[in-house]
Amino acid sequence: MKTILRQSYLETLSLLKDKNLIKVATGVRRCGKSTLFTQFQNQLRNDDPTISIISINLDMPNFRNLAEKNWKEIYDFIIHQAKENQVNYVFIDEVQNVKEFEKLLEGLFVTPNIDLYVTGSNAFLLSSELATLLTGRAFEIHVLPFSFKEFLSYTGKEANPDRAFAEYIRIGGFPEAIRLSEVGGNFVAEYLQTVYRNIFENDISKRYTIYAENSYYEVVNFLIDSIGSSISSSNISNKLTSNNKKIDNKTVSKYISTLVEAYLFYRVNRFDIKGKQHLATQEKYYLVDLGFRSALIGKELSTDSGHLLENVIYLELKRRNYQVWIGKTDGLEVDFVVRTKDGYTKYIQVSQTVQNELTLERELKPFNRISDHNEKILLTMDYDTGTYNGVKKVNAIDWLLSPDN
Template identity: 45%
Template structure:
């Protein structure tokens, strides 16, 4: 199993706390493996096997558990009344009204409850109402570049590892596959499972091809400012007539299933969130290649995608920055305030205009929050009037001195 130390440490920090631990993320990003890693930790720290109750609701042996009563009765019958019980419910959204079973277990003094789900709606509607203030969400993503490089364990140049990372997928199991065609088949399986199980069935969508066309459009436009009207107009002009309302529903479904992450805009000078001009980034760039084939992508937008996900991994709220008429790629809001990131694949040109263009939006921000320019041009950290230019792969692996 690939270590996922940051997520594991997060679970450990909440051990025995009176909170339901909810791990969310796209299918196959490693949620079940995280539970296994955590259970191993428990077993080496004084917890006995009989105190751990693990239910993977996608496994055939639990096929009969389809509603909250059956789930509660199954777990309740296995509880050790004299000791703390650690209860793991994997892909719990498959159970009808699961939140009632989770709540019934939570109120027991000897139950520490952990659940996973592959849909954002897990924490909406009735669950949010019933369990408000009783849960903490741990948002999980596929492997970071740092995790990927460590798992490969090979003496390869960082640039080679990066190309493998974006083409061969950041989904953990993809590392077990040696042939590119096997990786593509694996990614196709993930994608089709999400489309069928997490979207079509739940949303009761009839036009499957239209949904897939929308997803293809989004993969083809990661890093571009996108509106539902633009998507509808583009698809209609290509002979696939679709309404704005339908596009909105499809985008909601795709983001709820964590295939894409929607990044809104933030007015840096006015300190306000804007309602238009969103961008979407893919949970895994390898999925883009699996869906679109060998179609070339803008290397800068791919790097943006990787940087955006890394900021999300590090716990930031992430927005696109508007600075007057200029744009900053990312405004990252964390515990210590705001940070600004500009991303450029390369700054190399004949007259230095690219560097000037990339620095201009950051220079126009008058506050003193940290500002970074990330690029694939190898070199040490350089300061441009306080703006730190950093080799992107050093930043991704934590080797850059900030």
């Protein structure tokens, strides 16, 4: 089976190796967390063939009976395999499947000569209920499906990135979906529909009571169809009710929270640039992988191409470990206000094209209302680049393929 090294994640794991922390890889199901751990284990073995590695995947059939045991039995199983007088590298996939898994984590964390790595497909793993246990003890590595750069590397289509980008938006970055795309037919859509059902059944409905699955699906569709638009629970409730699909805004809010916890969507809050304060209303939601868009609601690529590009840019900002907000200044909006790992602020505007003078003027207008001298970037699919009153116009594909500066 073809794979590529998830280099940035592997570098992070290497830096955290032997540090007194629980390494927690989070992310949507099937995005490659287990493969990442396998790659890291291979790297460890290459460095030291005598290393002790204990690996358990609680989603796999050969460990299914172990997942049904209590946390202490799993702890004893691991300790029985551990070697004395050397570090044991313990990997547990989908640890949230263990009842009282927090006790298992705590027990392994305080056991000498254990370096602990776990994955989880639900934000419940790092929820407030575990805050006391994990504060200062855990480091989260958030894993996303393939980036566009990884997509090109995996498919070998580096020679024609423009054509490959349209394919990337349609197929998305789930490794198995990309493999199936080479077969043809409707396999990609069917696979992604199965992934969604798996997420719903394992990470949502088992934890929360969903009384009306049809209404839930309507909320999912609404969010997918509203990528890059400011929305609220009331907006969705009112719109669905007007279409004879009655649902109250509290239920909508609950449904959205479950989707965010399962890493299907990311919520991005607004930030008042002049007032330097966070705003609690009219947030935006971005989809973890655009392949779901065509698989679940069948939208064509030509529809909302600017918002789809915006979604891709948002996910890349997350991959680069930036803090991200939606900017607001004098009633105008900047697509992204970001704070880099080094603490620098950047302003980013995204547009499919600004060849039309009116479109260019509209996209630059919010930048002109910002008085500070932080970097301002306009990302488009246009080939021409340049500078407008200090604003750098950059081709989006070039930016996606560039190193994180």
